Amino acid sequence: MADIKSLPIWLEADYQQAQQWRRSGKFHHALLLTGNQGIGQSALADALARLLLCERAAQAPCGECHSCQVALAETHPDWLTLDGRAGASIKVDAVRQLVTKVTNKPQLGYSKVVTIHDAHQMNINAANAILKALEEPPAATYFILTSNSSRALMPTILSRCQRVNLPTPSAQQVSDWLIKETNSDVSKLMWFSNTPYHLLSLVETPSYDMLQKLPDSLVSWLSGHIRVDEFVAYMNKDHVQDFVDGLLALLTSALQYSATGRCDESVRHALEALLQRYDLYRLMHFVQQLTLFKSQLDKTHLNPTIQLTGELNSW
């Protein structure tokens, strides 16, 4: 029961469905959770793993049995994980090691769970190595895969999994949940991202402050109150990507605003400042230039502050 409270409201229906499968013994041995990035695939996968590991099927997750307790502490020996999040590829060696462990009997309870976060990060060899286990899993072994890019998964993997497509939450649901989770109004950054777990990850990072200041400092620069180097000085040098993503979000929001008249109220002043100063072609050109700049960030060893200052000087 504890689990459902920590899941956001838009995942509750899918969780409850899975709970019924668990209690009635109808849980598919391979589940693939798909949906937009950052809406909680991994949080749900972890909750389902705890549900499956509980020793009392009829009340799972009871929260009291030994399996429930070690699963909550994330030290359950029968809970195996492969993690492709943060863009790391899942290597064939890691998959082979896991497949070997999967054939062992459960150490604690009655079942074993394998969670594979961002399963599309398995390369072709890794995916081939897991196929057999997915097709003919050892008894009481469950695979839970997540992906926001299921088209990147091999059809042979897809065909072996029961797919659950998670709903995209409304802006209001995201905002309510973030306020509850963080006690700070992260919803002020919804112009930057509408993916709840991405926003949650920004809290207590330097990017959080930086992005909150970005719209106002952009307006100060556009209206000539600060110079370009003073504007770029708002950028935290360890979080250049977030700063550039922030600028890109404001540019694309300005384009949308001019087309639809709709925008996030908290950044309307910045969007109007952009539209007053530049025509749409210039804004689209800036989007292209910044996207290119971003893609080259990791490849060049030049100082990003100097590069970005040079880029913005051409605006």
Ligand SMILES: [Zn+2]
């Ligand atoms: Zn339990």
